[in-house]
Amino acid sequence: MPEDLADVYRTTYTALVRFLYRKVWDVERAEDLAQEAFARALVHRPDNPRGWLFVVAANMARDEARREARERRHLTLLKNEPEPATPAPDERLSAELEGARVRKALDDLTPRDREVLLLWDAGQSYEEIAAQTGLARGAVGTTLARARRRLVEAFEKGSEAEHVAHR
């Protein structure tokens, strides 16, 4: 067992799950994909396992999203049920609502902005982000600045919209 990969596993697994979760929005699926990425790394022994893992994970999440989109198209033909009524808000629910709002805000970012933001949040350095996204290192800060601003703006806009809708 390569010691360095075990080390990477210990330090990176949680970040990789978080990164994947914000792409597939399903914690079990995110964990499965993260574990598979590490399992593949055991076979491929990449030189830069951390960078490699995030690239592979991003690809797997994209494939996953495509497959899901295909399945959804089938499902919508079969399923025509009304959405369950929203129960009265309480603390847990408001946290969930906020989470959903962040999710919507994240999904509304451009793919590039989202990718850079998620990689940064997963603990990658500017240099690593540049290497993985193909951006110039000097453009990472600008992209992050824009992504953060848009995330906050989209979140606040979503909050306002819901506030109005509840009146």
Add this chain to the structure above:
Amino acid sequence: MSHIDDGTLHAYLDGESTAVEREHLEAHLAGCAACRARLEEERVLIERAGRLLGLAAPPERAAPPFHDLRPRHGGGGYRLPLAWAATIALAVGIGWYSRGKFWTPQREPLQEKVVVETPLPAAPAEPQAQAPSVPSGRVEPRRDRSSDAVRVRGSSLTTGMVVTGAAQAMERAERVESIPTVAAAGAVARLEAETARPALRDAVAPVPATPSPIVIVDGRQVYDQAAIHRMSTTWPVIEAKRARDVLGEDPAVIPGYAVRALRSNPAARSEIVVEQMVDTGIVLLFERRSDMVGFAAPAPRLARDQAAGKANERQPGERLARYIRSLRVEIAGSLSADSLSALLGLIR
């Protein structure tokens, strides 16, 4: 002189500027109030975006043991054998343990600053179920983070932390699971723990039934437990190599206790946090190179220094920080100041 663009400000706040860029930017900031104001705005933005991302984080669960990962063969999944089940049992036990003993329910508003100027009255910790119901119509959104109290990595589970840190949990887990390897590892670790660290067990006072939510760090910063919990759940995990790069040497640790994670302070990349599990909870070590103290985290430091005056008056002589080699290490955790001080003394 032209003003600083957003990207440069973010790179600076992220601790990703080169020395030359930093020098240039600081020279400009010294003479440009507009850019100083923008720096502060961008710092707030970064914090806000970081917190929002934290709201969309998955519940953290233990990683399966690394040596159990196998590449996928054919259509089946990769192997997650019995030991993984034991890991879950342990994690659940520890979660149960730490929920009662360490993490108090989150009842602080989301927007709360990490640094507070006045210590709050020490509210008794209550289990989530008994927390008083909150009147409806609240304006300030709150979040319930008690569910991510379970944050144990697989790699830590065979070390002393499981046995000494959560002896109760281990005993529970052993009753539930009788996987020989795990139980044996636990027994060995327990033996080691009992023979190797008698002094430590004396040094660390047992956690009171209602741990104080106030933690004094460095005698002038007052973190509440919510802030510490937030740090230990949202600050990005970094590799040992990165920590070494930041500090210029290996991070200092309390010997004999499992390191749960190394983290980087998103607002000050020159600072790293070592998360260690001790007998009664998690201890955080905030470390940076002592020669970086002056410039680390430009904006956050302002807030800290403003809080400094009052906290100093309240807590004279309580400076829970040490210089070790070329590092400056602050300690925080939900232990008494005496215990933290004793732990600080053990750091190498």
